[in-house]
Amino acid sequence: MGKIRLKDFIGDKPFYLQVTKIALPIMAQQFVTTFVNLIDNIMVGGLGESALTAVSVANRFYMIAASVLWGLSGAAGIFIAQNYGAKKYERCQKFLNLNITLGIIVMAAFMSVLFITPEWTLQLFSKNDEIIARGLNYVKYAKFSYVPYSISLACIMAMQAIGQNKIQLKVGIVTVLTNTFLNWVLIYGNLGMPEMGVGGAALATLIARLLEMTIYILLLIGKNYFYRLDLKGLVKLDFSLFKSMLSKAVPLTANEVLFQIGTSLVFKSYMRIDEILVAAISIVDTVMNIAFIIFSGLSASIAIFIGGKLGSGKLDEARSDAKRIITFGVMVGIVIAGIMFTIAPYIHNLYELSPQAQTALKTMIRIKSCLVPVYVVTVCTFFVLRAGGDAVSTLILDSGFLYTCPVLISTVLSLFTPIGLVSLYIATESLEIIKMSLAILLFRRGKWVKNLAEN
Numbered sequence: 001m002g003k004i005r006l007k008d009f010i011g012d013k014p015f016y017l018q019v020t021k022i023a024l025p026i027m028a029q030q031f032v033t034t035f036v037n038l039i040d041n042i043m044v045g046g047l048g049e050s051a052l053t054a055v056s057v058a059n060r061f062y063m064i065a066a067s068v069l070w071g072l073s074g075a076a077g078i079f080i081a082q083n084y085g086a087k088k089y090e091r092c093q094k095f096l097n098l099n100i101t102l103g104i105i106v107m108a109a110f111m112s113v114l115f116i117t118p119e120w121t122l123q124l125f126s127k128n129d130e131i132i133a134r135g136l137n138y139v140k141y142a143k144f145s146y147v148p149y150s151i152s153l154a155c156i157m158a159m160q161a162i163g164q165n166k167i168q169l170k171v172g173i174v175t176v177l178t179n180t181f182l183n184w185v186l187i188y189g190n191l192g193m194p195e196m197g198v199g200g201a202a203l204a205t206l207i208a209r210l211l212e213m214t215i216y217i218l219l220l221i222g223k224n225y226f227y228r229l230d231l232k233g234l235v236k237l238d239f240s241l242f243k244s245m246l247s248k249a250v251p252l253t254a255n256e257v258l259f260q261i262g263t264s265l266v267f268k269s270y271m272r273i274d275e276i277l278v279a280a281i282s283i284v285d286t287v288m289n290i291a292f293i294i295f296s297g298l299s300a301s302i303a304i305f306i307g308g309k310l311g312s313g314k315l316d317e318a319r320s321d322a323k324r325i326i327t328f329g330v331m332v333g334i335v336i337a338g339i340m341f342t343i344a345p346y347i348h349n350l351y352e353l354s355p356q357a358q359t360a361l362k363t364m365i366r367i368k369s370c371l372v373p374v375y376v377v378t379v380c381t382f383f384v385l386r387a388g389g390d391a392v393s394t395l396i397l398d399s400g401f402l403y404t405c406p407v408l409i410s411t412v413l414s415l416f417t418p419i420g421l422v423s424l425y426i427a428t429e430s431l432e433i434i435k436m437s438l439a440i441l442l443f444r445r446g447k448w449v450k451n452l453a454e455n
Helices: 012-045 047-086 087-118 118-125 129-161 166-186 199-220 231-235 240-273 278-291 293-310 315-350 355-370 372-387 391-416 421-429 432-445
Strands: none
Touching: 012 047, 012 166, 012 199, 012 278, 012 293, 012 315, 047 087, 047 129, 047 240, 047 278, 047 293, 087 118, 087 129, 087 231, 087 240, 087 278, 118 129, 118 166, 129 166, 129 199, 129 278, 129 293, 166 199, 166 231, 199 315, 199 355, 231 315, 240 355, 240 421, 278 293, 278 421, 293 315, 293 372, 315 355, 315 372, 355 421, 372 391, 372 432, 391 421, 391 432
């Protein structure tokens, strides 16, 4: 074992300037999106705790569908970043084509399920008639946003992989402002529109997604951001590259799907304890996503820094930069954790919540805040492993750990003990400390340090 040196974890000023230059536009874009999601959450929360729970339940199926997209986009991003680093630019376009086409097919399949049996997707998580009825009202419009999102995500991930980040912030601002305004109009029936409740929130999201997709398509047509709209390439795919991408897409997608199913099983354990109080968990997740914008910036930095250097054969530099980015993330995470811990007692003022839910909300936000540095290490390590195409390690770290620890423990405790929801939440989230230790072990093993652009 080599000697641990401080300089291995601390970069110089130019290094941090480069990381910040990549990360800040992505973080700004994510902040805008997350802040508007918070506003959405507050607006829906104005309809009551059952409305928040209904939207959370309705979105579980969407998260499973989106996980397939994230797996495909993650695989495409790996190859785009490394081929861009190797200056094989036409391949980057071909991987974007693959990602768009496969994404449309996948999301169309999930959308068809919501046309055929929408009740089933809700009954997987709740048996409460009011929650299911409200959830169906949400799904009625939300299902049409699946395909537009797949096209937008493919473009976003492809641009991130080559460092084209600023345009996404601009598109994000336009999209989320549109979504927020339409939420105000449609949820509560302002400006003479009918009061649609949670259905209005879904319709607002659909319109915003269609706008977002349209902007990205126009950008591709304009060829102003490296890529182009290649209609022929969307139909006539490069199957040699498809085979390469599939080798990474299958394990990555399997991991994403298994991870979302696993988190849904944990969610079901929470629902088993107290369906209405689960609304507090929805608020915690939305609020803490503001703290987690650091992940989006760091993941983009890792994809570009680490992926590019691996693709150009600079393996030792990639290893050193990975350590420094993770350390930088932890330092930023500690600051963010302190802020979130401090404001936790005041978050409930934004919602219409019962006293019990208010207490639960404060406790859970503070628990989550204390674990932010732990999450940073784990998430950054995951993206480092993925940048090198170490799909087996990412599967072990994400889904493997999820099922052997949080899913198993939350299920057993919710079924066979009289544990309360907050106690179950604390027990489940605290397992992240074990996950961080596993992440460090997989990182040090070094199987991710390889060049995928050689072939």
